[in-house]
Amino acid sequence: MVTTAGPRRPSTLAPVTGAVESRQERKRRTRQSLLDAALRLLADSSLAGLSLREVTREAGIVPTAFYRHFASMDELGVALAEESMRTLRTMLRDARQKPADDAIKGSVATLVAQVRKHEPHFRFLVRERYGGAAEVRRAIAAELRLLGSELATDLGRFPGMATWSSDDLRMAADLMVGAMLSIVMALLDVGDHPDDLAQVIGVAERQLRMIALGMAHWHPR
Amino acid sequence: MVTTAGPRRPSTLAPVTGAVESRQERKRRTRQSLLDAALRLLADSSLAGLSLREVTREAGIVPTAFYRHFASMDELGVALAEESMRTLRTMLRDARQKPADDAIKGSVATLVAQVRKHEPHFRFLVRERYGGAAEVRRAIAAELRLLGSELATDLGRFPGMATWSSDDLRMAADLMVGAMLSIVMALLDVGDHPDDLAQVIGVAERQLRMIALGMAHWHPR
DNA sequence: CTTTTCAGTGTACGCACGTTCACTCAACAT
DNA sequence: ATGTTGAGTGAACGTGCGTACACTGAAAAG
Numbered sequence A, B: 001m002v003t004t005a006g007p008r009r010p011s012t013l014a015p016v017t018g019a020v021e022s023r024q025e026r027k028r029r030t031r032q033s034l035l036d037a038a039l040r041l042l043a044d045s046s047l048a049g050l051s052l053r054e055v056t057r058e059a060g061i062v063p064t065a066f067y068r069h070f071a072s073m074d075e076l077g078v079a080l081a082e083e084s085m086r087t088l089r090t091m092l093r094d095a096r097q098k099p100a101d102d103a104i105k106g107s108v109a110t111l112v113a114q115v116r117k118h119e120p121h122f123r124f125l126v127r128e129r130y131g132g133a134a135e136v137r138r139a140i141a142a143e144l145r146l147l148g149s150e151l152a153t154d155l156g157r158f159p160g161m162a163t164w165s166s167d168d169l170r171m172a173a174d175l176m177v178g179a180m181l182s183i184v185m186a187l188l189d190v191g192d193h194p195d196d197l198a199q200v201i202g203v204a205e206r207q208l209r210m211i212a213l214g215m216a217h218w219h220p221r
Numbered sequence C: 001c002t003t004t005t006c007a008g009t010g011t012a013c014g015c016a017c018g019t020t021c022a023c024t025c026a027a028c029a030t
Numbered sequence D: 001a002t003g004t005t006g007a008g009t010g011a012a013c014g015t016g017c018g019t020a021c022a023c024t025g026a027a028a029a030g
Helices: A023-041 A052-059 A063-068 A073-097 A103-117 A119-131 A134-156 A166-189 A194-216 B023-041 B052-059 B063-068 B073-097 B103-117 B119-131 B134-156 B166-189 B194-216
Strands: none
Touching (some): A023 A063, A052 A063, A052 A073, A073 A103, A103 A119, A103 A194, A119 A134, A119 A166, A134 A166, A166 A194, A166 B166, A166 B194, A194 B166, A194 B194, B023 B052, B023 B063, B023 B073, B023 B119, B052 B063, B073 B103, B073 B119, B103 B166, B119 B134, B134 B166, B166 B194
């Protein structure tokens, strides 16, 4: 018994400060607690295997209140996809601004750090990218395409690649995004043993280096 | 009303020939019809969103008979994973024995043909590789690792790569497998418009070519 | 000070699910 | 011939689900 039959104040956990909350602020917080609850539960199963009731139970509200925030679980899935992609994009933006001593080693290191830090988000993205409902997949695919565009633009600024066609830039960017996602998957699968992690990192670095080598010798058309 | 209250002969569709069937042959056929039914239904949803009753309904048997073949849906999922990987491995084996005029163009062409031919199998693999239950994921991952090993061995036979470390061979093979799977995903997502398909094929060929270029200039350690 | 709004509550429903159990009856072993 | 085996049947169960509905009471609007 955690909540002692908490009477009329809505049962969502009280705000950190004891101060009163505006109505929309409270709503936003409850919505977020639904997203957080879902993300927590998604460590164990996929969105398809998650019930509305489970999520509301975990979030600490009654099932019917769910509809005040989302029309369906799929809609919650789309919201989660957007939240997760925001995480991913922020990460890439930060990585881009960093000085690049060894760009590849650095990129992999940031990737590893971010995956560890936002593991549930990445797990969700990887799980639902192809396994999820149509709308969720579409939301993720759209964001991923956007991400490819950004990277392509970036690549075009590199000295040797200024003359590349936008088509080729796009192709190379997609190849790198794909490789990055493969690495993310491997990172999520890796066990607790630190040797495994080092192994995955080493392979990732060499794979990216191989792609970079291919790019360096590419004859753009 | 399709079956007119079919009396005592078990309701699974009669064998093509009217000949009598041995008991184990009939069991094998029913088991296969369960797998086929599941694969058919999996076009619309993931394994997690599929119920035991749905599958038996589609297969034309009663729910409880399911247990004569699998202990759970997850077990059926593992069987499906094995079946699908058999398809994939057969494909790669065939591709390997073909003469290679333009190896990359040829590989992509076979890939496209096979994906079209066995679309449900590939869709299942891609969907469940990360979205599925732990056991299913493990089954797929194990088969994929095996596939990487085979490819690594193959690569080692290429003239320029004889001196590569087995580690590097493995790394390169995994990179190619990953790229191949990305291409499969793209092929499954592609719409009916033939231009889209041509676009995907073009990108795939150039991506593989870029990786090959990287391999050609690799300095093995 | 009233009235309105609306996030969250509680009950109640019908439904599909997984699983149990006792059964039938053709194929197989003896 | 006779007995055993086991794939498929059919009825029944408990459970958790999504959703409808009428509600409450604090915040917002008047």
